[in-house]
Amino acid sequence: MPEACFRAENLTKRYPAPGGELVVFSGLHFEVAPGERLALVGPSGAGKSTLLHLLGGLDRPSAGTIYFGSQNLFALSEAELARFRNESIGFVWQIPSLLVEFTALENVMMPLLVRGLRPAQAAEAARGCLEEVGLADRASHRAGELSGGEQQRVVLARALVGRPRALLADEPTGNLDYRTAERIMDLLDGLHRRHRLTSVYVTHNLSFARRCDRILKLERGVLVPWQPPPREGTVGRDEGF
Secondary structure: OOOOOEEEEEEEEEEOOOOOOEEEEEEEEEEEOOOOEEEEEOOOOOOHHHHHHHHOOOOOOOEEEEEEOOEEHHHOOHHHHHHHHHHHEEEEOOOOOOOOOOEHHHHHHHHHHHHOOOHHHHHHHHHHHHHHOOOHHHOOOEHHHOOHHHHHHHHHHHHHOOOOOEEEEEOOOOOOOHHHHHHHHHHHHHHHHHOOOEEEEEOOOHHHHHOOOEEEEEEOOEEEEOOOOOOOOOOOOOOOO
């Protein structure tokens, strides 16, 4: 059996709060297989985004750890974690978080420039990724000149330009209309296959979750397998979660 891409052991996250410690979740154990598409669902405030941040090394747990392959992420220094994120993980957020003063091409180049690539190399790779997401003709446009769907496609290109092994997406269709969201979901499906990614998506979109290989529901600190209801009468965002 191949080694898990992500493996969480006894994962716990707590925050100090005025009324006492707030426990988001405690003692979680789960794995994400190489090449798997996993949807994380559950009510707002359940801790799904917190869990995604931990998987990506953006935050540290209160207890437990996460392995990426055989690497214990939280045995790494902050500098080593930053390098891990740059080289191994692609991030997609609900709000595109593009640098508005830069062009689409420059935004996509950023992870490679941070890595130390020469601008010419970074630009060549970024153009290829923009072409892959259907935005080759928008490379010179600034972020504010792009539609919401186009901005999210730039974010996808930026997430993949460094050839990561895993893609972590937090509500990637949450701010989009139905038709645009469907196009982004189709694009994510294709990118996952072509780049041989392991993908973890936080979503409230039942249609999106159905496309994944597996669905886990986080609620009241417990993470359990979840089966969507029959398709009849279950169109629409948030239903079933």
